[in-house]
Amino acid sequence: MDRLIKLELGRLNAHLPRNRVSLREALASPNPGVNTLDGSRHVFKREELRFLAGLLPEDRWDELRLPILISFEHGLGRGAAKIKGNVETWIAGKILGKEADGEMVIYRPEVLLLRRKLPTTTQYVFR
């Protein structure tokens, strides 16, 4: 049973990217996306990349690593999630109308709003 639970916990994050790409790289790529840990490919919508490019000044395109990770952490409380990274939290703050400083805790309605705006350029992480 323990092995099954460990396996299930391992599978929870199998969709995470092997490497994250910058917004500039994604915009320049003919097939923007990342390879995931389970070997498949997760593709970003160009429309979303254009939206992010419009939101972020061009000199910061290299700093934004995609996908943005929304992390549900054990002990953070039900429905609460964390976003880390200066540019990532800046983007989330801009969309949600919140103050950002490198780390941001958001709650379920905000997660929903963020996912609605960025369905392919955000990913869930379970820790």
Place this chain on the structure above:
Amino acid sequence: MATNLTAPPTRMELIKLKRRIDLAQRGHDLLREKMDALVMEFFDVLRRIQDSKRVAIEQLHKAHQALSECFAEIGTIETLESARETIRDARLEISSRHVMGISVPMIEDVEMKRDALARGYGLHTTSSALDESAREFELALKLLIRYAELEASAFAIAKELEKTRRRVNALEYILIPRLERTIKFISMRLDEMERENFTRLKRIKAILEERR
């Protein structure tokens, strides 16, 4: 419900069980978070499906109206003949995106609109009513493809949601309570053994004092 009464009532077993319950609790919490996130995604997709369906139906209605006008203008047989001559060719770029490990289809930049020449029917035997009707149906097809994309996503999410719910329930209602009962049983048994030992020692002490 069953309790593992065969577990040896030892401190080592108690430590092992406490570690197992911690792992099960952690698994339960994370799976419940996943389930909550899936529910959220599912309802969001449902909302988008409703909007998409409404728009697609409205467009289909418009397209059928345009077709009726075309029937009236150039005749049913001519319209059907033109439809037979039409090139049935649609190119889609289908990729996938991941929602918590579920691969859902993603169709990008759907463009079904063609100019009258690309459609393939003869222009000299038809009228602008047929072009208009074709244009409306092309738009309807684009909307139906979007609708199909959302519906496929909803099915995939619902399937994963059901699986996750079953696992959360198994942990919440079977495994964790069973482990808790076994821990309680072992703790009580260890306490009982301690009390027995204490009484035994007291009794031995009393016998030794009597002998002196």
